[in-house]
Amino acid sequence: xxxxxxxxxxxxxxxxxxxxxxxxxxLKALGALQQDGLIERSGQGESTGGRxxxxxxxxxxxxxxxxxxxxxxVVRAVLTDLAGDVLAAWHWTLDLGLEAPRLLEEWLAGVxxxxxxxxxxxxxxxxxGLAVTGFIDQGRGVWLSTPRVPTLRDWPVERHLHxxxxxxxxxxxxxxxxxxxxxxxxxxxxxxxxxYFDVAQGIGLRLMxxxxxxxxxxxxxxxxxxxxxxxxxxxxxxxxxxxLEMYASARxxxxxxxxxxxxxxGAALNHLGRPAELADALHLAGSGxxxxxxxxxxxxxxxxxxxxxxxxxxxxxxxxxxGFVSGxxxxxxxxxxxxxxxxxxxxxxxxxxxxxSTADRDTAAPLGAARHALHHxxxxxxx
Numbered sequence: 057x058x059x060x061x062x063x064x065x066x067x068x069x070x071x072x073x074x075x076x077x078x079x080x081x082x083l084k085a086l087g088a089l090q091q092d093g094l095i096e097r098s099g100q101g102e103s104t105g106g107r108x109x110x111x112x113x114x115x116x117x118x119x120x121x122x123x124x125x126x127x128x129x130v131v132r133a134v135l136t137d138l139a140g141d142v143l144a145a146w147h148w149t150l151d152l153g154l155e156a157p158r159l160l161e162e163w164l165a166g167v168x169x170x171x172x173x174x175x176x177x178x179x180x181x182x183x184x185g186l187a188v189t190g191f192i193d194q195g196r197g198v199w200l201s202t203p204r205v206p207t208l209r210d211w212p213v214e215r216h217l218h219x220x221x222x223x224x225x226x227x228x229x230x231x232x233x234x235x236x237x238x239x240x241x242x243x244x245x246x247x248x249x250x251x252y253f254d255v256a257q258g259i260g261l262r263l264m265x266x267x268x269x270x271x272x273x274x275x276x277x278x279x280x281x282x283x284x285x286x287x288x289x290x291x292x293x294x295x296x297x298x299x300l301e302m303y304a305s306a307r308x309x310x311x312x313x314x315x316x317x318x319x320x321x322g323a324a325l326n327h328l329g330r331p332a333e334l335a336d337a338l339h340l341a342g343s344g345x346x347x348x349x350x351x352x353x354x355x356x357x358x359x360x361x362x363x364x365x366x367x368x369x370x371x372x373x374x375x376x377x378x379g380f381v382s383g384x385x386x387x388x389x390x391x392x393x394x395x396x397x398x399x400x401x402x403x404x405x406x407x408x409x410x411x412x413s414t415a416d417r418d419t420a421a422p423l424g425a426a427r428h429a430l431h432h433x434x435x436x437x438x439x
Contacts, residue, residue, distance in 0.1 A: 057085075060095055060114040067101045067109040086112060093118035094138070114138070119182035120175055121433075122221070123426025124167065125230060126188045128152060128204045131166060134422040135174045138182070140240065140430055144174040145419050156207040164220050171221065183433045184225045185425030186217060187233035192275040197227045200274060203293055226429045229275035231260040233424030238376055238413055239264055240427055249372045253280075255379035259301045259362065263370050278366075281305060285361055304358035306380040309334060312351050323347040334380060338388055355381075356388070360395025367396070367404055378413035378420070388412075 059074050060066060066074070071082050089095040096115045100108035116139035125132040132147040148166050150159060175181050190202030197214025214225045235252040254260040259281030263270040270277050281301030282294045289298025302308055317326050324345055325332045334355075340348035363375055375396075381388070389412055397405035413420075 057089055057094060057114065060112060065098050065101075065111040065113045067111060069109060071112070116141070117179060119179045121182060121426045121430050122167075122171060122184040122223075123233075123422035123424070123429070124184065124186045124217075125233060125421035125425060126163065126186070127230060127421070128189070128202065131163060132418060132422045133167065133170045134419050134426055135170075135178075136423065136426045136430075137179070138430065138433075140423070140427050142419060142423060143178065144170075145422070146170050146174075147418060152205060156205060156209075156211070159205065159208075160211065160216065164216065167217070168220055181221065181223050183223050183429040184217060184221055185233070185422075185427070185429030186213060186225055186227050187230045187421050187425040187428075188213070188227070189230045192227055192229055194227055194229075194271065194275060197225065199227070224429070224432075224434070226425075226432050228425060228428050229271060230254075230421050231262050231278070232269045232271060232275070233421040233428065234260075234378060234415075235262040235264050235269045235424065236427050237415055237420040237424030238378065239267065240424070241415060248374060250374035250376055251366050251370060251372050253363070253366075253375065253377045253379070255305060255359065255377055255381045257301075257305060257307050258282075259305050259379075261362075261366055263372060265372075280362055280366060283362075283365065285358060300358060300362050304355055304362060308358075309337075309351075309355065309380070312354060316347055316351065320347055325351070335383060335385075338384060342387065352388070352391075356391045356395050360392055361399060363392070363396040363410070364399035367400060367408060371404070373404060373407040373409060375408065375410045376413050377410070378415060378417070382413045382415075382417075384412060 059071055068079060068082055072079050094115055095112050098111045098113040101111050116137045119138050121136045123134045123136065129150045129152050130147060131150060134142050135144040136142050150162055154162065171181060188199050191200040193200055197212060199211040199213045202208055214227050217225045231254050234254050238252055249265040252262045252264060261278035261280040263278060282296060282299045284296065284298045285300045285303060286298035290302040291297050292299035292302050313325065313332055316323050324340055325337060325348055328336060337348045337351050341352045367373055389410060393408065393410045397408055400408065
């Protein structure tokens with residue numbers, strides 16, 4: 057099935073050659089896959105002297121896949137076909153004031169409502185990918201904890217969701233899902249190692265190598281947001297002080313705006329008639345506003361430190377930044393690239409390639425979760 061998904065139309069002989077599986081076993085597998093509708097005959101190949109061989113191809117219309125992202129209080133969902141193309145998307149918000157058992161009930165009810173409304177009239181649901189934040193035990197399918205809900209402890213989310221949906225569920229960390237979605241956006245990108253930064257309320261990092269993200273024991277390898285950049289600096293939610301995310305995340309941006317409001321009430325960023333966004337700060341900085349320029353320079357400085365530190369550790373010079381900085385534009389990207397290069401050895405600085413993600417943040421992680429589940433979807437066992 058994987059060979060047909062990646063290679064298009066193939067004959068039995070080509071499948072034998074590509075997979076190394078014997079012809080009788082290939083024929084049994086083709087029969088089982090055809091019975092489930094996952095593959096179909098698509099015509100005939102070129103004759104080599106006898107009867108033209110039958111061609112087989114993967115059938116992405118045979119089923120649907122659910123991708124979920126739980127970034128509490130927000131839950132995002134997509135439904136895709138078996139090629140990973142989005143058929144429907146939705147998001148909703150949960151009440152974090154609820155106790156953990158009730159919160160789980162509300163979440164499952166929302167998931168079931170989405171599936172009931174969107175799968176009807178389409179091919180049956182085959183599998184589900186579930187991306188969450190915090191700490192996970194991927195092997196057991198357990199959500200260990202998340203700082204956003206202190207009462208959440210050791211939720212067997214795979215088991216609960218499987219009971220609700222009746223299909224296999226595959227747990228992964230949110231940043232793995234974002235990284236997989238980013239890799240899927242560029243043909244061939246997943247074969248090249250790259251570093252993906254999710255600059256959101258916190259800052260996460262993933263190394264993607266050979267199409268596989270480096271996850272760690274609890275799903276948080278690359279938690280660069282909680283590395284120290286200012287000894288004895290600002291207190292962080294993790295209990296440490298001076299963490300990178302306190303200086304270069306969306307949370308840091310809001311803190312800087314609050315400080316600007318207190319120290320310089322007349323600053324232009326305080327008088328937009330709405331909460332200021334990064335684009336506002338960048339626009340005013342480009343127009344010469346000193347307060348906006350200072351805020352942007354602060355973010356660029358510390359984010360540049362984070363990028364350079366990661367490149368030095370992994371010696372991977374392809375970097376993608378997602379999250380709230382992804383809309384920063386070319387000027388912001390060039391400033392950040394310069395800042396990171398000043399903190400790298402020349403040979404690494406010359407090779408540094410930095411891009412801002414253009415992925416839709418509302419669908420990226422659930423789409424990555426769906427692709428993760430699709431990759432692990434088990435075909436039927438040949439009789």
